[in-house]
Amino acid sequence: MTNTEAGAQPARIRIFISAHKPAAFPDCASLVPIQVGAETAERTLEGTLYDNVGENISQLNPMYCELTAQYWAWKNAHADYYGFCHYRRYFDFSDTPHRQNDYGEVMDTFISEKAIREYGLDDASIAAAVDGWDVITSPINDTKLIDGTSNLKEHWANNPHLRLKDLRHVYDILCARHPEYREDADAVLNGHEAAFCNMFIMRREIFFAYCEWLFPLLQEFCETSDFTHADMETMRTPGHLSERLLNIWLAHQRRAGAGRDWKVKTLQCVHFTDPEPAGDLEPLSTNPRLTVPVVFAADDNYVPMLTTTMYSMLRNANPDRFYDVIVLHKDITPENRQLIRQYLEQFPNATVRFYDVRPAVEGYDLTTSNAHISMETYYRFIIQDALPYYSKILYLDSDLIIRGDVAELFDTDLEGHVLGAVHDLDFVGNLNMPNGERRRYADAKLGMADPYGYFQAGVLVMDLNRMRDLHTVDEWLAIASDPDYIYNDQDILNKECRGDVHYLPYEWNVMHDCAGRVHGIFNFAPAAMYRAYLASRKDPKIVHYAGYDKPWKNPWCDFGPLYWHYAHSTPFSLQMMAILDGIEKPQPAVHHDRALREDSPIRKYVDVVAPVGSKQRELMKVVARKVQGKR
Template sequence: MIDATTRKYAFFVCHHKSGQIYRDDIFRPIHVGAATASRELADCVRDDTGENISQKNASFCELTALYWMWKNVDAQYYGLFHYRRLLNFKRLHSRTLHFHDFSSKQLEELGWNDSAISAICGKYDIVTSPRWNVHPVGLNRMIMTNYEFYAREHHIGDLDIVLELVKEQSPDVYPYVLRYVHGKQCTFANIAVMRKDYFEQYASWLFPILFAAEQKIDTSSYDPHQKRVFGFLSERLCGAYIDYLQATQNARVTQLGVAFGAFAKPVTDGALVLNTIAEQVARAQELLIAERVHVTFAIDNNYAPHCGAAIASLIGAIHPRQPLTIHILHDDSLSEKNQLRLASLTRETAATVEFVDVDSRSLEIFPDNRAHISRATYFRLMLHKLLPETVEKTIYIDADVILADNICKIWLDLDDRFAAACADEGGVLQSRRLGLPITHSYFNAGVCVFNLKKLRGIDADALYLTAYLDNKALITLQDQDILNIAFRNSALELPLRWNANARLYRWNDLDYRYSEEEAQAAALKPGLIHFTDSSKPWHSHCQHPLAPLYWQWRQTTPWARRGVQNIRLFSVRAMIDRILSAGRRLEQDFRPYLKALKLRFQEKQRR
């Protein structure tokens, strides 16, 4: 044993990259895959010391830490966690919480102390994360068995090999594994705390099976995600073995909630960024390109004021003589008055506005499942037909944005690519939900340079329709999902600053593809601010630090009277609307009871 002293708790938190690290007498950070890492992580135990399988980390994931603990540490209780996923020792059977630091307040709230942990371990021998319903990410309605999910997400033949090995080597455990694999719940990420005797039994059972499977499974053609095969397989084996221990040895088992960490500190100093933007816009106006640039918005009447603010900021960040055509796709709700207002924004500039009335009946087949997004979002699927043939590309922009730099900087040559766009704020999970290849970066379609020439050279309507129909059950983000499926591996990735999403300015606990450095750079010097999600700058409760920039530009539009001066009035009106709405809901809720009372009163009168 490397750690010769018997410890009460040996809780190891897996790290594989630089970031916030917490260490005390109970929790110890461990660098997983240290044997193959390019640099050492400070303050971490290395999993390549003593007896170890550190070099297998690419396929065994956190199990290299589990193996190291088994072979090199002596303790009464063993625990395995991830730097962004730890158990909440204050709440039995709860689900999730989020944390951003390791402050004394946070440690107390989540029970990361001897007293809270001892209280749990005094009652239970094994503690796990919750058993979640098994379903693709973001599709809670699509419950499936562990076997079905593994077949969808990974190579099912690998699981079949493991099942056969369990049947041969551990016939007494096999029924529990089979039941678990064909059940519809699972504990993910191999997070657990076990009493020493149960931990040693589990490790002694698990690793011989996985090592035998390693000899039978060929991963040479697997991408980096699928090469994590033994980590994925062990997730299905862990819960099954715990069921076996509970049934045959009366192990006391419970579940705790998971605390998810989001450590990339968001940019919240709005004043600093606003000053940077002001200087940036002044310099941006110096750029002039000879080619006419085409920009497209898609709106209904409700979004006319917000589109006005977006256009004002767009015009304000380009050269006064820049040839520019702004195409506004709209349905029949856009009033003539609002069209005139929008057109007036380009007076005394080289820009023009063209309105395109869209017959959206052909789009009714597509889902309308996002409450804060109108059906006008689907108009971008018709760009190749709606804009003139002479327009070979266009920059599509959502109307809930403000430009902070010259849009001409992304007037790119797309070559043979369908589009260019920025990585989404939760793109890793979205790609996984749709089953997209790991080589494709799931993009946010709110800012997208479309290659109309290429789209006209194929049957784009069929491309979009097939993308939807073949993945209908998986679509949650409407046309953005459809575009990512249709354009997979054929989209150029733009620098993140050209679609600075709202989660750059608040804690983001989603899995994203861009780096923390990219996020910080984009937030501090955005080229375009995109007010993603349901909280918009025109809402009184919006906490976005750059919301004042929206009002600054809206003040220069014909909708100025509804702007900054009237925010307080707008807030009062919004509050009154909420009160009235709540009153109507109460009336609806109590209507059956009132009706019943009225009938009883009438019956009493008749008597």
């Protein structure tokens, strides 16, 4: 591994972004990603510097954490300003204050172009925020609000992985090496305010002075401490200690050192919950003439049903064709993704890939007015950009059982039309109802000249090039933001594609008899349509469990035994049985390492007088920021 930074010409501002796993990084010369712990890492990150090149302490990363990047920059990099952030935590370099939570963080999701603009993660904004200052730190936080502790010593002891004897030990080392710091160490450790996260920006000479003071202290601490039986978090003690030592060093400089004349300020800290790269899907190397791209959309709660549908599809697939199965999602866990892949490895003529849609739909107000329609239904609008190398795909809902080979469906000649789809007998039957409500809706909202051409969107053959001609993804999502559609994206597709649809045989999307609709709604449809639907029920190629009556909730529903014929074979069958028994999925425990204790008297008082999300809570935080000198 090599570093292009080492030996380079001095740069004005270098803010190093510590990372130990892949992340999206802003394309900005002032922000420099560096892989920490590179010496012992299982994988090498692309597009970063590495902390094991040149003079380094990379092998100490399990104990020193992001400090191995700080040490590397001290010994190898050249700049006027040195700064440090994390792959998920950045300074807010904009000149706009942002709402922060009780832990002093501005919470966001992705490091997107929008976020880069909003938080000034560009060279010009960084220079404007940094130039002229000597030291910049993360916000000054109050331990009384963080976890109800009255000082930093108690705050340290409140962490079950940190040993109070280690804090005392580094205190003794500091006082022995630098007795003039005792007063400042006492003031900081007995106080209840500090800057955390090891995030700061300093002028070159100040940064070098700090490193020359800090690292000998930590080295002596490590050489004289026993971590033989320490757990992983306790092993990180030197990293935790450095957070406290930074505050002590700054306090001493302001009281008795060069810092009395420094210009010092804080910048807000932005915490990105999902800093991982979007992970665009690449085209497969398989013969495109043999490949059948099939797209699904689901969330983590729908994994058992999604897996059942995919399994039924591949069980009945043509072994001479290759199926590129792509799942659009926003929250399917890595564990579930791995389980799905492993289970479907039994089909050598298929691959399963996952695409995170959140960056694409961020900022759009996508809601559903129908309780039986999920948010995932909108994801089909991003397919045309997510899969730019495909001109045609199949889109399938995740509540299907597939008995036919979908390669036959994919091979359908659309004859130049945008979509291939099956008529929707539910909607069409409602058009002939005496009250006329659905007909008025089709005329006024959908503007369909022939509403009897309304199709069901759970099974689609999509010409992506024609879809791209109709609208951009932004335009599709903007249209989808309208909350007044009854069937949401299905209505939108019918409105925008009206008169440009190739109608598929009914057996490719046989909707089951939910709440007796076959003889209570479908039979109001034009006679030819109804007869064709009834005929398709005898040998369906796809059964669609559309509506609220699902076989994992009611195994006696129409075509229920067919569903369980496939579902019982999947690794998620017991989860579906639990759903049948009314057992809810357990919610994972949520932990924030700087959260208020539930039994904290401070927490109870604050929550009573200023509940989370209230105007009083926000006012309290504004006042606290002003008292601390923060903007």
